[in-house]
Amino acid sequence: MSEVNKDGAEASKKLGGMNILGVLYGFVKKLGTVAAVYMLGYYNLSVAWLITPVIFAVVREEWKKESESKRNIAKAAALSNEKDVILARIDDLPAWVFFPDVERVEWVNRILRQVWPNMNNWTKGLLKESIEPNVRTSLESYKMYGFRFDKMILGSIPLRIGGVKVYDRNIDRNEVIMDMDLFYAGDCDISFFLSGVRGGIKDFQIHGMMRVVMKPLISSMPLFGGLQLFFLNNPVIDFNLVGVADLLDMPGLSDLLRRVVVEQIANMMVLPNKLPIKLSDLVPARLLKIPEPEGVLRVHVVEAKHLMKKDISMLGKGKSDPYAVVSLGAQEFRTPIIDNNVNPKWDFWCEAMVSSLNQQLVSLEVWDWDPGFPGVQNDDFLGRTTFDVSNVKKKGQVDLWVDLQEAKHGMLHVRMMWMELSKYSTDLKAAIAETQELRVTSMSTALLMVFVDSAKQLPEARPAKNPDPFVIVSVGKKEERTTMQFRNPNPVWEQGFTFLVGNPEHDTVHVKVVDQKTEKLLGLFSYPLTQLLNAPDMELESQPFRLAQSGPDTKIFLSLQLRIMKAGKTEGDSASLVATETDGAGVTVADKELEPLLPETGKTLPGTPGESTPTPVSKFLSKESLRQGSSTSLPSLPLAEESVSVGAPAPTAELSPLPAASELRNRTTSSTSSAGEAGLGRIQLTLRYSIQRQRLIIVIHKVANLPLKDPAYIPDPYVKLYLLPERSKESKRKTETVKDNCNPVYDQTLEYVMSQGELNSKQLEVSVVTRKGFFSSGSPIMGQVVLSLADYDLTKAITSWFDLQPEVARE
Template structure:
C-alpha cells in the first residue's frame, strides 16, 4: 500500500491493452504519525499518518488505435492503520487494515492523445473515474485488510462495526455571494449543497435565483470512525459551464457524537460572506430491540422530505463454493447482487473461478424490519446468466442473540444445483443513548481527580454579592487569570483547570472562580471595522436606511461592557483552531433608544507587525443586548505558529448612525494563543473590555 502498486486497481479496469506500466523508483513519503492512546480498545492499535506520493511512475494505455497515458502522478491524504486483534503469541497481531479517512487529493498529467487533444472535460471525467475507484477501494467505510495470523475471526478484520449514524438536515443559507452578475447577465446565484462523509456523497436540490435559499432536506450517513472524520459541506452556484463554489464548511464528527445534537448557523469558509444553518443528530447503534419499540422520533425528523430509518442492516459476504458453469467448459466470472427493498448493491467481479472469495461488506438503511427480505443473486459477468439465488427473511435475524448471524452457511440455489455461501448479517437499531457522553465524562472525571492534587478553589472567592465577577479577584487588565466553577453554597471545591462544568447555566448567573496564573486578557488597540461584503451593511446601503441617533457616552477604563461566552480548542490532527462563539449578555448601548444590533468580528492577528491572517464575522442579532450566535469557526494554523498570533474579538453594533459614522465597538477582547493551557479554553463567560483608541 505504500508503493506505486496502489495505482494498479485504477488502471486495470480500463478495457484496453495496457501498453506499459513503470512503477518508478521513488516511494511514498510517510509523516505526521500519531498513535492513539486514549478511548481505544485494548484489542487494537490505531495509527494515523500523512501519506504523500510525488514520484516517477507512469503508464501508457492503447485502445482502438489510440495511445494515451499518465505521468507526474501525485497524491496525499491521511491514512489510518488499525492493528487488530492483538495476540499473546507471534506475530502478536492478527491483521492490519488500512483506510483513508477522507478522499485523498490527487493530481496527474496526461500524455499521448490526452495531452495533444486536450478535450474539454476530459480531465474531469478521468478524475471522476479515479476518485470512484479510490473511494470503492480504500476510503471509509472501505479498507484494505491484510491478515497476518491463522485462526483469526475474519469478521473482526473485514467487518468492524461502525461508530454510529449521523442524521443531517440542511436547513437554509443566507447572505451568499452572487456569482451570476456579468455585463450581459444580471441575476442571482443558483445554490445547491454537496455533503461528504468519508466515501458517501449526497446532494441537495438547486434553488434557482436565490441568495437566501431554504432547502430543509434530510440525509443519513454511516460513520465508521468518528475520531478523525469530518462532515464536509460545500455550496455551489449551478451554471451551464463549471459550477462555482459559494463556500464550504467542515465539522468534526467527534464533536457531533459528543454533543448528541447540534443546531447552529455556521459561517462559510472560502468565500467573502455567507452562513449555513444545519441540524445534525448522532444515533448510536444498539442490538436491543427495546430501543426500536421505544423510539420517539422528533416531530421534525418525522416530517422529513424522505424516509427516516430506524435501523441499519449490515451484510458481509465471505465466499461461495462450487458455483455452476454458465456454459459447458466455461468458467464463470461471478459477482453477487444484494437487494434490500428498492436498493441493490453488488460485489466486485472475481475472474474465472467457481470458488470466489469476495470478503465484501454492505450496509442498508431499514425503515421497517418486519416483513422484509434480503435477496442474494449470483451472476456470471461474461454471459449475464444467473448462478443461483437466496432469500433471507429479516425476521430470522430478529430472533438471534445480539441480532446477528456470524459466518453462517446458506445455499444459493439454481435448479437442483446448490452452492454454499458464507455470510455474516447483523441488525443494529438506532438509539439516542448518552453512552458516549457518559464515557467522556468519566474520562474527564479521572483527569479531574488527578488535577485535584494541585488545584483548589479558595472558599468564597470569585463572586461578588450581586453575582457578577469580583474585580478585586480579577485584578488589573493584563493580569493572567484562570476561571473555575464554584458551588453556590461556597464550599471549598477542587475542579479541573480551564473547565466550565455547567454549560446550561442561566444567562444572569456567573458560575466561575478566578485563579491568577494561566493566560492573559489584553485591552484591544484595534480601531478598524470589519467591512461586510453585503451591500445592505455597506456605507452606501446605509444611506437609504433610517438613521438612529447616538447618545453621548463618557468612556471609562473600568466600565462594564458585558461579557461573551466562547470556547477555544486546537485540533492537532487537522492543525486547526476551533472557536465557538455562543452568545453575549449585558452589552452596552449607544443608541438613544437603548437598543443595539450586535455582531462579533473575529480576527487572528500576528504579534509581530499586527498583520491580519484571518477575519470573519457572525450574523447580526436584531434589537437585543443578549444575542445568541452559536457560530463555529475552524482556522487552519500550524502548531508552531500558535506562539506568534493572538485572537482579537470585537463586538460591534450594526445600527445605522449615519453614512459616515463607523460602527461602534460595544466591547472587545484579546487572547494570546501562546497563553492557552493545553492549547484550549473551555466554554466560559469572559468580560469584555473598553476599546482603546
C-alpha cells in the same frame, strides 16, 4: 589557412541556409494569417472563430505552467531530507511541525527509500486487478470505452511519511491505531489505452492522512492478525497527462479524469471503505473485512442566507442557482438546486455512516449550478464549512448558523444529530416513531451489515465451463457487488457491505449470484429482516443458506448483523460546536468555537428566544409534554371555546395569550354559528412549530358562515397564506378551492421551512379568497386575519377559531 577559410565558407553557407528557411517560415506564417482573415471575410464568419482558439490556447498554456510549477515544488519536497523540508513553504511542511503529538519518523523514510524498487510488482498487480476494472466502468458512464493499463513504473522517488501519531487512549486493548501523514510526489510512468488512443500519466501526487489499524493482537508472530489501511478523508490528488491524453489536460476536461481517479481511491480506501491485509491464518477474515461503523450522522441542511451572486444577467450581477454538497469520507450527498435565489431553503436530510470518530470530518460546500459538459466542474464555488464528527457526538445534536469560509459573504443553517447503534430490538419502536415525526421518507431506523464469505457447488454457466461468479446484495434501492472470481464453482469473496434500513419489520435483504460472462443467474436468496430481529443480539455468524433456482447442494455463506439507530445522549448545551479548518490533506490546522447565529443579524445573541435548546427527540411534541407542560407566565385570557381538531397532526392545545392590542382583532367567541365580529365569517386553524423538522405547520380546517350577498353568486372560496412583513412569491401558500359553499371544509396542511429564531419577526396573513367575482366592484378577498407568531408558544399545538376581518390596505 585554407582549412580556416573552408570552415568559414561552410559556416556562411549554413547561416545563409538558415536565413532562407527563416524568411520562408515568416512568409508562410504571414500568408496563413492573411488566408485565414480572407476566408473569414469570404464566408462571412465572425472573427471570434479566429480569436477564440488563440485565447483558449494561451489560457491552457498558463494553466499548465501553474500546475507544473506546483508539481515540481512538491517533487522537490519529496526528495529533500528533513532539514531541507524545514525551510520549505508552509504548505509543504510535515504534520509534526504543526502538532506536538505527531512524531518524526525519518528512519521510516530511509527504509522506504531502500525497499521502493521492490514495490513495483505489488503496485502493478493492484492497478491491474482492482483499479483498472473500476476505472473502466466509471469512464463508460461518460461514453469513454476500452480503458486498460499498458505500462506501470513507480519511478525512483519513494513515498514519504510526514509524521506518525499512535493512539494510546480510548481504544480497544486488542488493537493498535496510528495515523500517518502520507505524501507521494513521484516520477511514475503509467501509460494506458482509452477508446483506442494511447495516453499516459506522469508526476502523480497524493497527500492525505492515512490510518493504520493493526488487529487483533495474537500471541504468535507477527503479533498482529492483520492490517486495515484507509484514508480518513479524501486525499488531495494531482497528476500530469502526457501523450494524446495531453489534449484533455486543460481546465474543465481534466477535472473529469481527476474525478474518476479520486472516486476509485475513495471506493477502495476512504472511509467507510478499508483496504484489509491478512497477516495470520489464525484470524478469520471476517474480523478484518466486515464493516464496523461506530454510528450514523444525521444531517439536515435547512437553508442559506446572503449567498454570493455568481450568475450574470443583462443588468449586471444576477442571482445564483445554489445547491449544497455534504461529504463525509467517501460518502457524498447533494441537495436539490434552487433556481435564482441567494436565500435558498433546501430542507434536505441525509444520513452518513461514521466508521471512525477520531479525526473524521464532515464537510458542507455550497455551489452555484451552471450548465456544461457532464462530469466536468462548471459550477461556481460559494463557500464551505467543516465540522469534527467527534464534537457532534459529544453534543448529541447541534443546530447552528455558520459563516461560509472562502467566500465574501454567506451563511448556512445546518442541524446534525448523532445516532448510536443499539443491538436491542426493543429500541426499534422509538426509532420508527422518530422517523414518523420527521415525515421524511428517506430516513432510516436501522443499520444492516452483510458479510459475503463464500459459496459452494455453483452450477455451470456454460456446458463444461465453470462460472465467473460475483454476488449482488440489495436492500431497498441500494445495491452492492462483490468482485468476480475467475472460473471457480467454489468462490471465496470475503467482502462486507453496509445498508441503511428504513424499517426492518418490512425490509428484506436479497442476494443474487451471477455469472459475469453470460449474465446468467446462478442462485437467489432472500432473507426477511424480521427474522434477524428475533436472533440473539440480532446477529448471524457464517451461516450457510441454500440458493434457490440453483443446484440442490448449492449454498452461500453469509454473516448478518442488525443494529437499531437511536438518538445519542446530549452532553451539555448545543449552543456551540467546534468547527475544524483543515489543510488540503485533511490534517487539522485549527479549531474554532462557533456559536449559533441568527440569520437576520449575523451576531451572537445569547439568551434570545431564537436559541435552540437541545431536547431528546422522543420528547418532541409528545402528548405527555403537552399535557404536563408548564403554563405561560403571561396573564391568560378567558378560555376560548373547545376546539375540535379534525385532521390535525398534533394534540389540541389552548390558544396562547395575545397582547392587549390584538385581543379584539383575533377574538374568539363561544358560538360556532356566529359570523364573527365583522360579520365576514370565521376560520378554524391549527398552528404549531416542529423543532425537529424546523417547520411552521398550519392546518386549515374549515371556514364558517361566509356572507352571501347575492344568492345567484355563491362563492368558490379558498384560503391563501403569506408570511409578512415581505409578501413574496416564495412565501405564498394556498388550499384547494371548494365550489359553491359558504361553509367549506379543507383539513389541509401547509408548511414553511424556517428557523425557530425567525418566528419572533414573522406574521402570518390568512385570507379567504373567492374565485367568483360577486364582489364586482371590490377585492376577491372576503376576509382575512393577521397573526403575530411571536405572540404564541408554537412548540405546543394551537387549534382555535378566528374572526375574519376586512382586508388590510397594502402599501
